Amino acid sequence: MSVQSTTGYLLQRQWRDTDQGLRYTLWVQTPEGPARLQFNQQQAVCFVSRDGPVGAGADERRASQLRGPDGAAVDALYFRQQRQLEDWLSREDHRSMAFEADIKPVERFLMERFIQ
Known part of the structure; x- marks a missing residue:
C-alpha cells in the first residue's frame, strides 16, 4: 500500500461499527476532484485515571503520557x-x-492526525 499526501477540503465524514472495528469514511474535495478515504479497523477510546476502574470489557488498557483535569496520570481504554x-x-x-468519552470517534481521528 502506498501513502500519498494531498490537500483537500473535507466534505463529509462518517463512522460505522463493523465486526473488524470502526470504519471511518471521509469524502474530500481535492484539486484532482472528489475522493473517498476509508480507514478500517479503528478503535474507540476513552481515558480513565491510572488508579481508576479496571476497564473490564475493554480490548486493551494502555498507559499514556496524558494527565486528567486534576493532574493525575491517565490510561487509555481501547474498544473494538x-x-x-x-x-x-x-x-x-x-x-x-x-475522560473524553463524549468525543465522536471520527472527530477524534481527525483531531489526532492534525487534519484541519
Missing part, C-alpha cells in the same frame, strides 16, 4: 467498537470516571 465503549460507560458509574 463504539457500541462496546457505550456499553462499558453505561455500567456502574463509569461515565463519570471516563
